[in-house]
Amino acid sequence: MLSDSQHFPALVLNADFRPLSYFPLSLWSWQDAIKAVWLDRVSVLSEYDEIVHSPSHEVRLPSVIALKDYIQTARRPAFTRFNVFLRDNFSCQYCDTRLPTHELTFDHVIPRSKGGRTTWENVVTACSPCNLLKGSYMPHELRMYPSRTPQQPSSWQLQDNGRSFPPNYLHESWRDYLYWDSELEN
Incomplete structure (x- = not known):
């Protein structure tokens, strides 16, 4: 047993x-x-x-x-916090710092207080310091622009981004079926 x-x-x-x-x-x-x-x-x-x-x-x-x-697989992935982070490679789109999920937030490029909507095209991953600094300002007011223009990813793009983050545990028998961007270690 x-x-x-x-x-x-x-x-x-x-x-x-x-x-x-x-x-x-x-x-x-x-x-x-x-x-x-x-x-x-x-x-x-x-x-x-x-x-x-x-x-x-x-x-x-x-x-x-x-x-x-x-x-x-769904052609259009669901709009979720995790999928936004995955689209943006778990990196703040303002300072390019890669952080663990629990240290990330998301920011409305055009603030909700100024008519911005919660959509793929207006939400980016941000670290807390950048999110607090930007606050409800427009990007041009602080010269804080996302490093990449936010857009809706395809399921394929999210899968491709996911291959950049191999898990901590990989059984030897799985390696013939997985294709990672980085070299696998024991």
Whole structure:
């Protein structure tokens, strides 16, 4: 039996053998992966050495699975705080400092108090000091312009940006299915 402290996530690939998502990386718990295998919804491409037992079966835990039915990705990603940060590579668009998510905010380029809307084209990632400095001023009033003109990204652009941020944990069996912009380390 597996102890609660042990985790054996399965990398989930679409039917075209590409990850459903790079950031966050598409992972299922070993329990969900086993259930999907049992229901014949996925193909197992690689396995861990770990085995789980039921009264009548013994199963090696899948480490890489591929969906049997292709899931179409949304062409237009949802407007969320996280997706804005991902579009902007987790960097303040005013000072270009890359920060962890909990240290980022988003800024309305044209302030809401001056008619600015909360849209892809008017919201950028900002660090707290830059956001406080800009406040409700127009960009030209302080000469604070975003380093890139904000626009709605495609799902492909967000996935591509996500490949710049490999997760801390990568099982060896996943490496043939993942393509990162930076070299992978053990």
